[in-house]
Amino acid sequence: MSDLTAALFARYNRVMRIALVGVLVVACALVYLQYRMTLQAQTSSVSQRMQEQAIALDALVRSSTDSVNAMRIQGETWLRLHPQGAPDTPLLRALQPGKEPDSIQLDALPAPWTPADAGNLTGLVGPRTPALDRELEMALSLNGPFKTIMANLPGATWVYYTSARRFINIYPWVASKDFFYADSLRQKDFFTEVQSAAGPERSVFWTPVYADEAGKGLMVTASAGVFDGSQFLGSVSLDLTLGWLNQFVRTWPPGLGRMFIVNDRGQLLADPELVHAGAQEVRSAADAFPPALRRDVQSALRDADGRLTIFDDYYIEAVGINHAPFRLVLLLPRWNLQRVALETGVPSVLVLVLSLTLMLMIASRMTYNDAILPAQKLVRYIQDEDRGSVKAIPDIPQAWRPWFLTIQNVFNAHTKLVSIQQELDVARRMQQSIVPTRFPSRPDLQMFARMIPAREVGGDFYDYFWLSDQKIGIVIADVSGKGVPAALFMAVSRTLLRAIAPSAASPGACLALANDLLAQDNEATMFVTLFYGILDTATGELEYANGGHNPPYVISPDGGVSQLPGTGGMALGVMEGTPFAEGRARLEAGTTLLLYTDGVTEAFNSADEEYGELRLAQHLADTKGAQVEVLLKRLFDSVHQFADGAPQSDDITCLAVHYGASGSTTA
Template structure:
């Protein structure tokens, strides 16, 4: 009996050890699954947080870009509104000759002006002419904008206008004994880089990082060219220290890795430890990377562009910033994420092993109840979650609950992402439904349009509406920015235009009223470029006004291609009480009018070449005689063929109107 008992006990122990080993194998498998899922969730979460940080950084940079663009718009608007100059202002009369021959300075500010209200204008203008005085007056008119930008933009040090006429207006006011205009300023990149030869597209320029000569430390400058019609006059510039960028990266949780910022010149702009407050040294981007990644840094940055990838024991991701040539970089040692994944699963495993040991001492039934059954439920729960049929977490021991909650959270996050994508698809379809999809097709008038957003929703729109039996209004517009904010602003602009147009005296008056309404309480500083024309289908006369938009092209019956003369209007929504000049053109019978947005002409190919106005004109000439639908199809196909797979950077929208009894000769 004793031998039988021993044999039975030994067999029982073998069964229990086998059961225990089996459960341990299952537990290890679950730990591995948990580890992989947690590691995947951590990398996904880091990628999402990086996207959020990139959006936040872009908002910071956009504030500076918008400030520079606002100064440029104000300067160019002043030129348009004062073609012959203006009565000399108090500040202009206060300009005094400097020590050097032909020099000027604003060393003494006339009351009530103080050094808090204006900058010091110094220069070597020589003999003053009406043209020079006109530009001096414009530069002095920017003082209000300088003061506002300096007060509201953290990190700004100097705000200034530099003229090709050899003078500078710099804010805050600084005595001419400490700073006076020098011709060497025109050789600096903030000026030379925005001249027409260097910047024909008139973009916002960001300079490399440099040491401020006035002792303000390491900084960068945002600059833009100022034009009087087509004539280059100078540049508006904003000097920024890197304090705000460094504060931005220091707010990142260091346990999640190191966040830093580099520019396209290979320089390090911000780093939580390498770039210190008051630093007087410019560091290269490579210094922020470990030696293993530094050997082939361009390849590293390219591989990690937009994705969190594992390279030589590190997780790396880089995200470009839309409003500046900056890149946000995240560098995480792989062990950091592995440790987090292990710490998430190991405590649960320890509880499981202890529970299993206790259950083996009590009875085999406890083992089945507290280990095998929960494991089976967990696998079943994962399968049900995958099928989307889970109603609630089943009745399980408390030690198993974190497993189920983790799986539940992962699947819920996935479901939310799918739901967001579906909502964006609905928004895109709703936006497409706002614009007309049916067009007139009469013996004397044919129309067709195409709109292809760069994202799920866009900021472009086109429209047409009848103002009378024979007067047709046509509109095309491009809202600043992209995505949902641009789409909302687009809907508001279209609704206002439609409401105003029937009662407006003409296109110019219509745009003026729409601009005033859009500019009111426009805290988002969004604007829209817009062309609005009224075609009399009885006479062929086109009355139109242009709010900073691309001038339409006209294809004559003989194939000649030309652009409608511009009216010099500015974008809507920037400032109130701006007049819009109205013009008219006679449209010959058999002509086709093409309205379009800059998503066509500013399409880029992989070689960073622009489609451009000249290529568009050549394409229209080669497409003369096509029907409006065939014309737009060939035009969009031409843009895509030119882009050669490069990502679409802007919305593509175009509207073709064929006028005249003689219809197109080719299908």
């Protein structure tokens, strides 16, 4: 019997030793697999961050191209609206002869203009003619956009209009003795490259990098041609120093390599090490690469276009910028990611392997009946629970039974939690899919919205829909309560409103019918506050009705902030037969309308202070001229900073509508 027992234990020990060797082999494989998976995850993460940086850079560059296009559109629009023969403006009358024959200058600005309000117009124009005076008036009308661009655009140094009739209007104002028009300006790239045929699709031209003659360092110029019909008159241009690009690349974490920017002419625009403030030397893109990669920089950039690619001992990724001939380039030593992969995943795997090895060594000295067999049964039981194929707890010692019961309870609870979470995820995706994610963006109407639920699903919603070629309905609502019931009531409310609105005679009639339908069989006594307005994009006329919701804010073109007058309506779904009064307002061109839910004003910080309507109105007063997407981003950032980490107590939803010039067709 003892021999049999010894043989059994000897066999068991041999099995344990084989298992130990197997564990070590598997450990090595796991270490390598973990390293490869971590390295792949790191490279994917870096590439994703690179793509996000490229999107952010494109947004910065787009602000410059948008500014140039805005100046071009302003000039060409002015020309269309002002034929020859109009009375002279004070600025035109203030033009004085310069030192040269047939020259002009604007050294003395008439009141109330100051050097902060206008540029200096100088030139060698020859005899004054009606056509010349009309173009001079157009150039002087650009002073407003000049001032706005310089105030809002980082990196902007000079902004100016250069005419084929030999004059320039340059901002900021500079005395003619310090800067005067020269014919050499018409030989520059910013002028010669934009003389192609007129048309709305022509793009902004970006010059190569050059050293500023005024000593402000390296810069580039964005330029566009101004046409009077098919006749080229001149160019509007924006000079930007490379410092703003250098600040952008310096935000990249040093541990993830070096980020720099090159253009399509093989020049280096920004680099945290090679490009410095006030530098006068234009560096080649090859200077940013290590010597081993300089032999064929263009080939490397082409192969690394849009993906992280290995070259020698480096990872390289190059992402093109849509609104400028620039490329954002990342140069990352391979060892940086390899070290992170080793430090991140391998130690944890090694600890796990050592723990398993120790457990095996201890388990080999335990009795078979009291430890090994129950442990084997426990592992099998866990596997069966994981597969969902457990029938009953097996025959095991009583001391092991609580373990089996605990595993059983944990898996049961886990299964229920997974099921609930999956249902909530489906509900969240469905809720997000029924609110608009694409918005009109036209000269007469821009719109944008954001919504952050307090839970996985929420009761807020926003909506818009075209009722005709020029009338658009806008909606924002807040359902009582939170979670799944509020989300379901929200979906029903939105569906009803969309179905009723096209045939309703007015906003008040639409809310009255929707209220009656929601109040029928409303055993849960839920209700929804709702603002519904119809905006005529041709006239700016806004007709609206308010069902117990926060009155929207109106941001006028001059920056004034006010609330739409209330109509006294109550929430929908409370009582049938409730009438809803209507209000009317006329929006001026350039007015922004902010619709919001009380999650904004009732956001609390850690000191239990409320964000409030006063703080909201003060914030909106500081956002004059901001685009709707920027306005909402700043507002949500303001609420987030105010909350300072305090839990979100309610859904936060905003819809911003900017009304511009009338006369456009539906997008």
